[in-house]
């Protein structure tokens with residue numbers, strides 16, 4: 001279904017930069033109200049760059065704390081854009097290794113490529129650099145997780161501004177204030193974006209939300225109702241998968257929380 005705003009934008013052949021991601025929620029909200037109607041002109045106005053090959057959602061183990069609910073919100077936003085999405089868990093130097101590995105395993109099992117990195121000891125950078133090569137890569141995540149630090153280390157000529165550790169805690173403070181797209185050689189582009197505080201997956205219908213949880217995909221067709229929200233309905237294949245350990249409680253819990261916000265949004 002043509003619900004995805006970012007996907008449409010890329011189709012237009014123009015671009016994705018700060019503006020698009022900033023306005024993504026806004027646009028998605030509009031997309032709900034105007035489903036099937038013409039909002040193309042407005043959408044085009046907001047398009048700045050395009051054809052992103054990869055989105056990297058960056059989270060950190062600490063400072064700011066790893067929060068799987070936040071990560072899942074980002075992932076839902078990305079999945080609804082139909083752009084290939086990957087995960088970077090940065091600041092592994094600060095991590096409790098066991099916890100880190102548990103989360104990394106969970107997301108890998110779902111099918112995400114997960115990079116574990118630290119800008120303090122450069123771990124994980126060789127793999128990441130290889131994967132970025134020849135692509136247009138957008139880095140997205142909360143403020144302070146180390147997006148700019150990581151890019152500076154990968155491409156030493158960049159000199160992107162990096163924040164003080166304390167900065168991200170004071171509300172509204174972002175070190176990177178506008179998105180930059182930079183050509184780094186080898187047909188490779190990177191886009192550094194300003195940190196996002198909270199992401200609300202507006203513009204998603206509750207019966208579509210399950211599609212943006214990658215691992216639900218195998219089961220969705222087996223629910224008794226095709227409008228199943230996997231919450232209370234009888235013969236729900238997702239709930240069955242949860243009971244059989246095929247879907248994790250952590251992810252299902254995220255799903256339910258996002259479902260609540262989607263419902264609120266839709267009632268407006």
Ligand SMILES: Nc1nc2c(ncn2[C@@H]2O[C@H](COP(=O)(O)OP(=O)(O)OP(=O)(O)O)[C@@H](O)[C@H]2O)c(=O)[nH]1
Pocket residue numbers: 090091092093094117118119120141142143144145146147148149150161162163164165168173174175176177193194195196
């Ligand atoms: N311990 C540790 N600190 C890191 C690591 N990567 C970045 N930092 C620190 O985290 C802070 C924030 O880094 P930035 O690169 O500015 O974060 P950002 O994600 O670009 O933040 P915004 O531009 O505000 O969105 C800086 O003080 C970095 O030195 C890491 O791997 N380990």
Ligand SMILES: [Mg+2]
Pocket residue numbers: 147148149161162175176192193194195
């Ligand atoms: Mg930055």
Ligand SMILES: [Zn+2]
Pocket residue numbers: 223224228229230231233235236237238239
């Ligand atoms: Zn269901």
